[in-house]
Amino acid sequence: xxxxxxxxxxxxxxxxxxxxxxxxxxxxxxxxxxxxxxxxxxxxxxxxxxxxxxxxxxxxxxxxxxxxxxxxxxxxxxx
Numbered sequence: 001x002x003x004x005x006x007x008x009x010x011x012x013x014x015x016x017x018x019x020x021x022x023x024x025x026x027x028x029x030x031x032x033x034x035x036x037x038x039x040x041x042x043x044x045x046x047x048x049x050x051x052x053x054x055x056x057x058x059x060x061x062x063x064x065x066x067x068x069x070x071x072x073x074x075x076x077x078x079x
Contacts, residue, residue, distance in 0.1 A: 001045070001046050001047075001048060001049065001051070001054050001078055001079070002043055002044065002045050002046070002078070002079045003042075003043070003044045003045075003046060003054070003058040003076050003077070003078055003079075004041070004042075004043055004076060004077050004078075004079065005040075005041070005042040005043075005044065005058065005062060005066060005074060005075075005076040006039060006040075006041055006074060006075050006076065007039050007040040007041075007042070007062075007066060007067055007072050007073075007074045008037055008039035008040075008072065008073060008074075009037060009038075009039070009071055009072055009073075010071055010072065010073050013071045013072075015036075015037050015038060017038045018035070018036040018037045018038045019036070021036045021038065022034075022035060022036040040066075042066060044058065044061070046058070051078055054078055055076075055078060058076050058078070059076075062074045062076065
């Protein structure tokens with residue numbers, strides 16, 4: 001089973017990297033780009049087969065290691 005984990009800055013946290021990419025895209029002619037937020041993506045392969053147990057483990061991994069809860073939020077899905 002694989003977990004796809006998406007980590008992004010909280011909406012109220014400034015994203016200077018995203019702002020830089022947004023400006024660059026607009027300068028390249030993509031005038032309809034209103035906002036860009038930069039984040040992280042992780043793919044974790046797990047050997048468990050019980051989706052509830054695996055989800056609990058992934059949630060714990062995120063809270064303990066992958067995410068800074070002060071400025072980031074996360075979501076994941078299992079495949």
